[in-house]
Amino acid sequence: MSRKTDVCWMIGGPQGSGVDSSATLYARTMAVAGYWVYGKREYHSNIKGKHSYFQIRVNTEPVHSFIDPIHLLATFEKTTAQIHAHELVPGGALLYDPNTVDPDALEMESSVKRFPIPYDDLIKNMADQTGQNMVKLAITKNTISVAAAALQGVPFEAVETAILELFSGRRAKAIPINVLAARQAYECVSRLDGFEDYGFKLVEVSNKPEKGSRLLMNGAAACGVGKLKAGCRFQTYYSITPAVDECIYLEEHPEYGIVVYQAEDELAAINMTNGAVLTGARSSTATSGPGFSLMAEGIGWAGINEVPTVVFNYQRGGPSTGLPTRNEQGDLLFALHTGHGDFPKIVIAPGDMHECFEDAFYSFNYAERYQTPVIVLVDKALANSTQSIAQFDEASLRVDRGELCGPSPDFNPDDVKTGMQLYERFKITESGISPRPLLGEPGRVHWLTGDEHDPLGHITEKPEIRLQMMEKRMKKLDLASQEIPVDRQYNFYGPSQADVTIVAWGSTKGAVIDALKVLEKEHGMKVNFLQIRMMSPFPSEAVLDILRQAKTVLSIESNYSGQLAQLIRLRTGFDIQHQVLKWTGRPISETEVVAAVKEVAEKASRKVVLTCGH
Amino acid sequence: MSRKTDVCWMIGGPQGSGVDSSATLYARTMAVAGYWVYGKREYHSNIKGKHSYFQIRVNTEPVHSFIDPIHLLATFEKTTAQIHAHELVPGGALLYDPNTVDPDALEMESSVKRFPIPYDDLIKNMADQTGQNMVKLAITKNTISVAAAALQGVPFEAVETAILELFSGRRAKAIPINVLAARQAYECVSRLDGFEDYGFKLVEVSNKPEKGSRLLMNGAAACGVGKLKAGCRFQTYYSITPAVDECIYLEEHPEYGIVVYQAEDELAAINMTNGAVLTGARSSTATSGPGFSLMAEGIGWAGINEVPTVVFNYQRGGPSTGLPTRNEQGDLLFALHTGHGDFPKIVIAPGDMHECFEDAFYSFNYAERYQTPVIVLVDKALANSTQSIAQFDEASLRVDRGELCGPSPDFNPDDVKTGMQLYERFKITESGISPRPLLGEPGRVHWLTGDEHDPLGHITEKPEIRLQMMEKRMKKLDLASQEIPVDRQYNFYGPSQADVTIVAWGSTKGAVIDALKVLEKEHGMKVNFLQIRMMSPFPSEAVLDILRQAKTVLSIESNYSGQLAQLIRLRTGFDIQHQVLKWTGRPISETEVVAAVKEVAEKASRKVVLTCGH
């Protein structure tokens, strides 16, 4: 039987039972073996007990999304088997615990191969061999599930290396037992009926990436790394899923000296950030929907005071508490219009891990250069998905602190008056940007206020000053639009001429990128893809240009109302005729994109609603 | 000299010195004399000392706006004269205190008539006559200023009646002294040089409106009255200008039993309202920009729980604290998109006093019928302007409580189980509306949660339920769009065919309505006017129809970015080519509308920026 280049493994189980660690280990195993992986994580807003699962796609080429069918389902209790067995492709494999699962009672393809794993026996064996307590050993069930790698033709060394790498430091003492568990399971699987003719073994990777040349991480961490690189020194947060992952990542790196402050609420979080930024420390806050809703007022203060505050909003299922642990791209229009009154906001949305890193880095540059709040919209699918990627490109990065005036050159420490000199913080300038002093600098004394103000920062209600100040602030967006490199505003993929042009943003990028290939190779369709990264200022002209030339334009978004399509209409007048939408809280797969594009191409459907995924 | 049909009076002075009472008295005097009035109030965010002024336009016909030139400026100190004298028309009149003001030093038309009012003498006189303390009597300076009515040819009886009507109840004891002050001043003015040939005396009203047939009030009170009529029983607020005026009005009417609750912040205000609505009590909250920014999360909860909460946002100059006491229509796009995620909001914006009353009344109907939050956008100019209007039409009003299921018909007080029966609060229905139970009703036990939920209100993360619940909620907007009478969605004024079509909303309506007449009569221009009242659901088809037929479309708004024009583009794709914008915090006058329309018609200007007013 020919080996495959693309297979999908899934593990499921009650929350808190180690499904995540199992998936982490599996993904690393595959990466160690030279494959490229993409992992999707689904879990409930619950601590222990509810069903969660992790799906990992393994490919011989770089891969950016998941697919819906699964080839190998690893289970160690009943629920997962019941829920997911039907997703197995014909000839796929089910690993199950014969003590709890009766495969005959499952709804699944009859050709699925059944691999009973005698978990209890394996554990008992280990207990006998090591003298350790069976209850404590139960957690190794997760390691056992990973051993399914055997079925995929991956050598045991890869599993072992992955275990060694993962269980480092304090956790190193767990290595032997996990290696033992893995080995037992690996061997056990290899001996099972059907092992040999299981049809989804993987082709070995020919051009195996060099060891150490890649990263296996998720979007939340990629954002965190970008912040560290940018020199972020103060991050506030109030715990919330999924934003908290980035904060925990940063907390785990005290060696960089970043103060990660758990505030009493999101009002404190945003306003502390505003306060911190005034000292010149690059600062940001991270939150998700409900917390972001509480930040509107603080963001407005940063707007009128031209304060370079950076806000990360990790979108999740809304409205309200909504689906706290599920995916959505539902905050776009809110983010663009958050806060009463008109003030400039820069809103960007990374679409993959590299863009997470980059946008996190550049968000501070934008904030400081244009002296206005920057909102970065990540989505849960991007934040929580694991992907193997090339190392980040750090060499091309440059810090841009914008115009800083520095302490007064006239300052003489012996003459207190020179330190007390006033400074026009909000001087009216051609570009709208006024050189910025930092709190504590001698000779730069000025004021800030949420009220309209004069150049010194004193409250004013004079119409003539108001007129200028609004213009000064707002025109900074024009400058940003001109200066920010085009490829950080949008990306264009695929042939310049195509039958269908897809417009999408955020995490959906991966599925579209992967789908382009499939559509071409398997369905002979010419499809190209416009990814929007910068939502404000919006690259209106470029977008309109591209869309006007397109034959059939189709937008794909993870929200109910097609928010990007709305934004495009608002900014360009272009009315996208075909919308593919998903609002079940589950991310969009390559499979769904392919099917949706075909449906639109064939039936000219105005609206395609995606519903896949549990 | 021919008498006039339209004149404008102004009074100014330091805040806290009684300018408002003076204007109130003046306006009432004119109304008593049968005229129609429109009064605009400008003040600083300050308690005592800063310059404030009140401008009152008097007309023989109903009038809906102010004009920029003034015919009579009443002052009792220097600043007002200095700031405003230049606004006087040639032949206008300046009333001033010769002890503090030197008219020769003022920048003003040379033909302005000068009327020195010996305030101190008048007061001393009164002190002598009444034996009262001169310092206490100083406040009657305001009454004195009103006596300028003499110059406009209004009989003293009107002043006297107005005083009697205003100083009622506890304040009645101040009547004699104020009448005395007014009479003295009236007589004094009548004796002054130039009195006879002052050119802006008013024509007597021919068809004088019946006494008691009109109301003289402002928009904040009109909203309050509408709430009382609607049966609103619970109003929360956290003091903020200008929303607090409505709340104070309601507090002053304890006889209606409405609980007006001063919450600890706007988070409490919105969420208490949500809680109160659950019991079936019609409830609302009122706030302005900064407070509204804090309500995003609470509004979202009402959205997902289908709670009929009514929120009044009195717009003022933004962003942030902005211009707290000045006008702006800057929260439209924020209100439409407030709160993370997609949920249905009804957003309406009254344009005059009658619409304030109506929209306040109907907002509760909409909220209850469509079981979703309703946001009413008032603006400061509407809230704080005084106008004489016809009595409200109460007869046509009907309460619509939407679908209420009432207590279970199976309830038997002797059988506790019948009271404990569960109820599907969020039953999936064709229309999206599920009959609503109230807390405390037997046999209707159910749950509410900000999380996605099943029909009983239990948290669920099931994709298939999510799919339906989002649709169910969102489609209520379609229903609202169909059911709400067209004239409450938009109004169309003027000839069906015109050279210019104006689009505007909110308080600007009055200036446009008045300008239409002037443009026709004085400039021979055919202009019509589309006023948008319902912002969500948006009457897209009708608006597009009208705009497509229009020759030249021009929008007029009090904000920087042309938010209504943006909304129209978003909802219809129609790109308005001419925008008239004002963001100085001062409302738009009839004068400015006329000039702007002419400019656009003559020069095809893409953008006209208005700046009039101090």
Add this chain to the structure above:
Amino acid sequence: MVTNLQEKARYKGSYKFSQLKGDYSPEWCPGCGDFGINGALQQAIAELGLPPWEVAFFTGVGCSGKASQAVNTYGIHTLHGRVLPYALGAKLTNPNLVVVAAGGDGDGYGIGAGHFLHAGRRNVDMTYIVFNNEVYGLTKGQAAPTLALGAQPKSLPLPNISQAINPLAVAVSCGYTFIARSYAFDGKHLKETLMKAIEHRGMALVDVFQPCPTYNDLHTKDYYSGVVSFEGVEYPRTYYLEDTGYNGVVENPTDPAEVSQKRQQALQKAYEVEERVPLGVYFQVGLPTYDELLKQNLPPLREHSPVEIPYHDDQMKPTTDLTSALASFVV
């Protein structure tokens, strides 16, 4: 203490507390104190004989917040930190409801601290239960404002560098008229305390120590049910205030000296949690409730509660007469 609850106690003995246990499973971790609190609340409601449909149970967001989903009364799962505003809004418009609010210590003392404080000022007749587990359970164990300086439960990578607030002392300082503390797994004491709180006319706080076995390994079930050694003698960790002769109830609310003395006593006691942990009623005083004071200001409320005042007829014509509302505007 006078209560208006007697008339509500129509269903004493007519149903069992287990009937209040719904089908919805809150999915708390095994051994979580939340089970104990929810059970005790169900018992208190049943034992008081309240009609379940006249009970409105509001909760915040957190593990604790799910409690309202799992009790068969009207259950309102509000927003994180906002449970008190919701509960107050409902009670003020329909005082006929028995209103119980509950939430986590993060919810109530953290993000909700402002409302917590101000609810004391109003003295509305309702009960507020705080699930005090010292952590943010649902977001994986971050420090709650009840966690002591230097403490490091297993969920924290580094020791806590913020101090804890003293919620009982704060409650005293801002006017709560009933302040008690109990423990999640002392079912009887908790049930009785909750009954007292519900019966109290005015704003009642019940702070409940709640083990979170998943994240808080400092104050576990074993800790609370353990013993303290003091000068060689072993005492149970928790004890009842009443057993020590402590009386937190103000007998004569119009006597400032007594009020002051009982208040100081409560403040003092509130700080005695280091070694042995006192449970019981720290402070109680009978003052006019907000609902009562409202009636003084708003005459129609003397006859009808806000939700009852009529405003339309059968044909849905509004019946409110605007004469007095418009009086000052008519010209």
Add this chain to the structure above:
Amino acid sequence: MVTNLQEKARYKGSYKFSQLKGDYSPEWCPGCGDFGINGALQQAIAELGLPPWEVAFFTGVGCSGKASQAVNTYGIHTLHGRVLPYALGAKLTNPNLVVVAAGGDGDGYGIGAGHFLHAGRRNVDMTYIVFNNEVYGLTKGQAAPTLALGAQPKSLPLPNISQAINPLAVAVSCGYTFIARSYAFDGKHLKETLMKAIEHRGMALVDVFQPCPTYNDLHTKDYYSGVVSFEGVEYPRTYYLEDTGYNGVVENPTDPAEVSQKRQQALQKAYEVEERVPLGVYFQVGLPTYDELLKQNLPPLREHSPVEIPYHDDQMKPTTDLTSALASFVV
């Protein structure tokens, strides 16, 4: 009390407080206590000899909020209720700043109550001044949370039906390490109290009685400067705690007994405002500040403050080495 302020006192005697008075007029009403407070603060800063540009003066929104506009230091007029988060953010990133926050009682104890409470927990080294006038001045005299139940200043149409909170007791209950009270028109005492607060290492609260002649006719200048008759003898309304032998300062912060005794004493004294009004330091204790504790957790802060840690070179190339940040991800 150890302070790091000595090194900052570089400009003692080199400028006059009047040089801190800017051109901006806050336009307070004649007779407003805000003048007194702002003046005393300027004096305190000048007398301490602080470099004005190293002082960051944050205020909330209200009449009081305008104070920051009228002092020639860095002045930040923040949002209503949010002054503490702003101040904390600045202090934590640049501990070299002398941070003073101020605002109204509505601002701080009303909408800002949550931050007020939590700032106590952190013990950051800064000063917080509350302008206690019992009303919302700038919005025309509504009740602030400091207004007593039943009180009806001239701005209110009906008597206040909410209780007042006791801000000093709340401050004790949530960990403030310096708690004092003064009076707007007792310039000398206020200035000295502010100096002590600024010198204190840790979170300091100074609650200042502030007459609002425009809206509050209950507690006026006359009231505070008046006398109280007690058993026939007349006493001045206000008195200094220190004069009565009261000592609020904990001498040995590591002695729990002393801490507890001083705390209870403060709580007791906090309630003695009915007749005579005590001014002075109610409580002070020297505990490690948040800034210090942070250093324990974050090694780089031992050398640099957050704002000082370098992250790019002269060519603006970022210099942060990501090796350890990426270590666990490399494959």
